[in-house]
Amino acid sequence: MSxxxxxxxxxxxxxxxxxxxxAEAKAKAQGVAVEDxxxxxxxxxxxxxxxxxxxxxxxxxxxxxxxxxxxxxxxPPGPVVPRRHVVARRDPDAAPLLVDVxxxxxxxxxxxxAVLAVGAALGALFPVQAARQEVNNAIGAQPDYTDQAIDGRxxxxxxxxxxxxxxxxxxxxxxxxxxNVTTAKDVAPLPGETLGARRIGPDLTHIxxxxxxxxxxxxxxxxxxxxDGARHPGYSFLSEDELGALTAFLIETK
Amino acid sequence: MATDTDAxxxxxxxxxxxRWAMMLGSILMAAAAFFHLxxxxxxxxxxxxxxxxxxxxxxxxxxxxxxxxFGGFYFVNTAALYFLVPRLTGTTLRHGVLARxxxxxxxLVGLASVASVAVGLGDxxxxxxxxxxxxxxxxxTLLVPAWITVRAFRDRTEDSLHPSVWAxxxxxxxxxxxxxxxxxxxxxxxxAWIQAAHGRELVMWTWVLGSMIGTAWYVVPKxxxxxxxxxxxxxxxxxxMLLLPAxxxxxxxxxxxxxxxxxxxxxxxxxxxxxxxxxVPTGILNTVRGAEGPAAASPSxxxxxxxxxxxxAGGVATALTAFPYVQSVIAFTAFDDGTAALLVGAGILFAxxxxxxxxxxxxxxxxxxxxxxxxxxRLVLWGSGLAAFFxxxxxxxxxxxxxxxxxxxxxxxxGDGFGEATAGLSTLYLLALVGxxxxxxxxxxxxxxxxxxxRKGAST
Numbered sequence: 001m002s003x004x005x006x007x008x009x010x011x012x013x014x015x016x017x018x019x020x021x022x023a024e025a026k027a028k029a030q031g032v033a034v035e036d037x038x039x040x041x042x043x044x045x046x047x048x049x050x051x052x053x054x055x056x057x058x059x060x061x062x063x064x065x066x067x068x069x070x071x072x073x074x075x076p077p078g079p080v081v082p083r084r085h086v087v088a089r090r091d092p093d094a095a096p097l098l099v100d101v102x103x104x105x106x107x108x109x110x111x112x113x114a115v116l117a118v119g120a121a122l123g124a125l126f127p128v129q130a131a132r133q134e135v136n137n138a139i140g141a142q143p144d145y146t147d148q149a150i151d152g153r154x155x156x157x158x159x160x161x162x163x164x165x166x167x168x169x170x171x172x173x174x175x176x177x178x179x180n181v182t183t184a185k186d187v188a189p190l191p192g193e194t195l196g197a198r199r200i201g202p203d204l205t206h207i208x209x210x211x212x213x214x215x216x217x218x219x220x221x222x223x224x225x226x227x228d229g230a231r232h233p234g235y236s237f238l239s240e241d242e243l244g245a246l247t248a249f250l251i252e253t254k
Numbered sequence: 255m256a257t258d259t260d261a262x263x264x265x266x267x268x269x270x271x272x273r274w275a276m277m278l279g280s281i282l283m284a285a286a287a288f289f290h291l292x293x294x295x296x297x298x299x300x301x302x303x304x305x306x307x308x309x310x311x312x313x314x315x316x317x318x319x320x321x322x323x324f325g326g327f328y329f330v331n332t333a334a335l336y337f338l339v340p341r342l343t344g345t346t347l348r349h350g351v352l353a354r355x356x357x358x359x360x361x362l363v364g365l366a367s368v369a370s371v372a373v374g375l376g377d378x379x380x381x382x383x384x385x386x387x388x389x390x391x392x393x394x395t396l397l398v399p400a401w402i403t404v405r406a407f408r409d410r411t412e413d414s415l416h417p418s419v420w421a422x423x424x425x426x427x428x429x430x431x432x433x434x435x436x437x438x439x440x441x442x443x444x445x446a447w448i449q450a451a452h453g454r455e456l457v458m459w460t461w462v463l464g465s466m467i468g469t470a471w472y473v474v475p476k477x478x479x480x481x482x483x484x485x486x487x488x489x490x491x492x493x494x495m496l497l498l499p500a501x502x503x504x505x506x507x508x509x510x511x512x513x514x515x516x517x518x519x520x521x522x523x524x525x526x527x528x529x530x531x532x533x534v535p536t537g538i539l540n541t542v543r544g545a546e547g548p549a550a551a552s553p554s555x556x557x558x559x560x561x562x563x564x565x566x567a568g569g570v571a572t573a574l575t576a577f578p579y580v581q582s583v584i585a586f587t588a589f590d591d592g593t594a595a596l597l598v599g600a601g602i603l604f605a606x607x608x609x610x611x612x613x614x615x616x617x618x619x620x621x622x623x624x625x626x627x628x629x630x631x632r633l634v635l636w637g638s639g640l641a642a643f644f645x646x647x648x649x650x651x652x653x654x655x656x657x658x659x660x661x662x663x664x665x666x667x668x669g670d671g672f673g674e675a676t677a678g679l680s681t682l683y684l685l686a687l688v689g690x691x692x693x694x695x696x697x698x699x700x701x702x703x704x705x706x707x708x709r710k711g712a713s714t
Binding site: 015017018105108109112113115116117118119120122123124125126127128130131132134135156157158159160161162163164166167168170171172173174175176177178179182183184186187188189190191192193194195196197198199200201202203206210223224227229230231232233237 | 266269296297300301303306310311312313315316371374375376377378379380383407408410415419420423424427428431435438442443444445446447448449450451452453455456493496497498499500501502503504506508509510511512513515516519520523582583585586587588590591615618652653656657660661663666667668669670672673677680
């Protein structure tokens with residue numbers, strides 16, 4: 001092991017193994033001795049190429065703009081060279097880069113933020129606003145939920161009922177028979193993601209019109225007591241209040 | 255297989271934080287795979303889990319998703335950022351100690367978030383179920399990686415930026431945007447539906463897949479010894495994965511209570527996901543072409559190639575199911591879970607490709623076992639494929655059954671007849687579970703390989 005290796009590693013703030021690997025690769029590429037490179041990185045005089053004894057340029061900050069070749073290390077710490085003093089060092093045969101502008105980082109951050117802002121606006125903000133507008137423009141009474149049912153909605157969300165059940169009837173033949181098609185104003189009193197994304201279990205849009213409170217309560221408590229072979233989890237671990245609230249929410253969802 | 259050694263890995267702050275992030279990422283990914291497995295198990299055998307509050311699909315599935323996205327991928331993505339940004343900008347990683355503290359903070363917030371769902375405190379925003387305070391805390395974990403990146407840009411000596419850097423910064427920003435948008439004050443159910451659709455796609459495609467594909471633009475050329483095939487292609491992938499997913503989520507909501515124009519642009523953007531789905535394998539395959547020998551010998555390249563195949567399959571499926579008529583059949587069924595299995599599998603393979611390539615450098619030790627790495631790839635590839643196939647089958651069977659049965663009355667998506675109509679799906683879920691078990695086994699192999707590399711690998 002070179003006597004300069006520990007000092008070079010300390011100087012560069014990198015593991016010795018990586019520094020050694022980099023030195024070997026760079027020495028091979030530049031035709032200089034590994035020992036000379038390490039001495040230079042340790043703070044000694046610059047290494048001279050074997051074929052050209054003239055003073056070698058200071059080692060460039062090792063970067064990985066080239067996509068191939070040995071793994072160079074990160075740049076050694078120390079005084080940061082102002083970028084305006086950096087000459088173009090990129091090998092024309094090196095790996096292609098995304099942008100070739102000096103102020104690429106500013107352009108990059110601005111571009112990313114702008115694109116994401118457009119995406120968020122198109123994908124969420126405008127459509128949500130449109131849904132609100134539709135509700136506001138709707139004429140007609142909307143179903144009210146009791147306080148108990150509103151508490152039950154929180155249980156519905158926390159227990160993840162929406163992972164298996166939907167509460168939306170779509171205007172498509174698949175949902176024919178599920179009841180009236182759901183509109184934005186129908187679900188306006190239901191803040192939170194109650195519409196769901198999966199029908200592992202049946203749709204619950206109009207469940208309150210189909211079930212009586214007692215059987216629904218018992219089903220949630222112990223499914224097999226109401227329906228043999230029911231493939232539904234039991235919620236006996238919920239408190240009586242929580243189960244009652246959940247039942248109220250479902251019964252009031254008509 | 256490497257032998258044990260007395261050599262110790264490097265202990266400087268920057269190296270340690272990258273190494274720890276990789277280890278945490280692999281462990282949490284394995285945990286997420288097991289949570290997914292148990293979640294679907296509760297669907298197939300619900301009576302066995304009736305008495306345990308935590309062991310319900312409604313809690314386990316969000317917990318598994320959170321462990322994967324905000325746990326496993328968070329740490330691998332930040333490891334990639336700490337590893338690649340300094341190297342590709344010609345700087346050194348500054349604030350290593352701050353990064354270590356942030357890693358610990360992120361772990362605490364992540365575990366607290368998962369625990370909040372486990373104990374029934376979730377607020378029901380799909381993909382972002384944690385209470386608002388934890389979402390806000392999670393947002394703060396993005397600040398340190400962002401600050402480190404900005405410092406690297408300020409000090410950089412490179413005059414242009416590598417595609418990997420763009421992808422990582424884009425992913426980080428996208429996660430921040432998704433967290434903010436998803437936590438806008440809760441609106442009516444329709445608004446919350448839209449917010450959830452937006453956030454889920456942005457997180458999956460831009461944060462998880464976008465960042466991980468970005469690392470492949472670095473790893474594949476390095477490991478195969480070939481230059482990147484096309485910078486334009488990388489550029490197309492980056493921009494398509496930045497903008498399209500943010501709007502593509504609306505395509506899931508066809509025929510629902512969402513304005514027509516929103517559904518229409520959702521369908522268009524979702525279909526456009528064909529672009530990255532085809533561009534990524536094209537870029538990776540052409541990069542490797544001509545260096546098949548070194549590529550075959552490198553587990554990193556093999557994993558990236560396998561990941562690109564899964565990504566192509568999942569991406570094409572996502573795009574082709576954009577059409578409203580198709581959505582009327584497969585929406586709300588397990589079909590989407592099948593596609594998600596492919597995309598998550600792709601993300602896992604890209605992440606592992608990066609870790610297998612870079613861990614030896616930050617660990618100062620050789621990869622513990624190349625064989626284990628290749629077996630990891632096989633398990634995830636086949637497991638994801640198997641799970642996707644049977645979940646797709648279950649989805650089409652359910653959707654077509656509901657559609658055909660709506661008029662005939664043989665199938666019903668509502669009421670007491672639902673159980674009888676869908677009873678046959680349990681068998682398909684069970685078969686999909688086999689695939690999920692393979693993925694979980696693969697993730698255990700991944701974790702063992704990572705941990706043993708750090709602790710026992712031969713010194714480089």
